[in-house]
Amino acid sequence: MLLLMTFSAVSLAESDGKHKLVIQVSTDEPRTQKIALNNAVNLQKYYGIDNIDIEIVAYGPGLGMLTTNSSQAARVSSLAMQEITFSACGNTMKKISEKTGKMPVLLEGVGEVPAGVVRIIELHEQGYAYIRP
Helix, strand or coil, X not given: CHHHHHHHHHHHHHHCCCEEEEEEECCCCHHHHHHHHHHHHHHHHHHCHHHEEEEEEECHHHHHHHECCCCCHHHHHHXXXXXXXXXXXXXXXXXXXXXXXXXXXXXXXXXXXXXHHHHHHHHHHCCCEEECX
């Protein structure tokens, strides 16, 4: 079923002439986070910056990738200036704040969405293809 939904999304995305991709990051594993960022960079190079919209949505343990304490901080900040959108899950941020007493500090250029999983669903409904490295 997921495969069928992904093919449908790809067809829909291509119908308006611009490719659309959402990448899920829900792990704190640095290697997987690097793969997600590499996927975004490689697809942007392949299609051209003006021919693809890419959004990386991070939630759960993956949210750390979008904070100032991240080992990926410099790369995320750089990619945010290159037309790659980064969205942090508000639900995860709230849970971290409740647990630690401090709200996570997001990198400049990173936006917050109410719920990461909901954002992925909404983007998929708008024709975005989905990748989870």
